[in-house]
Amino acid sequence: MGIRDDLFSKWTKSMAGIPFPVSSVDEVFAGLPKGADSNISVGGLVVCNTGDLFGRFLKPTDFPIESAEALANLILDRAGF
Numbered sequence: 001m002g003i004r005d006d007l008f009s010k011w012t013k014s015m016a017g018i019p020f021p022v023s024s025v026d027e028v029f030a031g032l033p034k035g036a037d038s039n040i041s042v043g044g045l046v047v048c049n050t051g052d053l054f055g056r057f058l059k060p061t062d063f064p065i066e067s068a069e070a071l072a073n074l075i076l077d078r079a080g081f
Contacts, residue, residue, distance in 0.1 A: 003042055004081040008072045014038070015068035023064050025054050028071065053079075 018031030029035040029051070036051030057078040065071045 004076055006042060007040065007076060007081065008069075010040070011072040011075075012068045015071065018068065020068060020071075021064040021066045022071075024060075025058050025063075028054065028065075 014032060015028070017033075018028060022028050022031075032038050032050065034050075036049075036054070038050040039046045040048050040050060040053065053075065057075050062074060065074070
């Protein structure tokens, strides 16, 4: 499994509690266990903070976002994975 597949799987699982569609990044953070303070790990190493990542790659015009899969793909595409 590649990094993209690993991240996609982790993110969609972590977003299971988010009631999609969402209208803002704040709605996404509200549904995450640690909110914007969540960290993203690959291979046991923390690679970035969720708040930083979403702040960098999401725009207000991206909303509404219909699903966890759509959100994960949007971030991964913009991050170059």
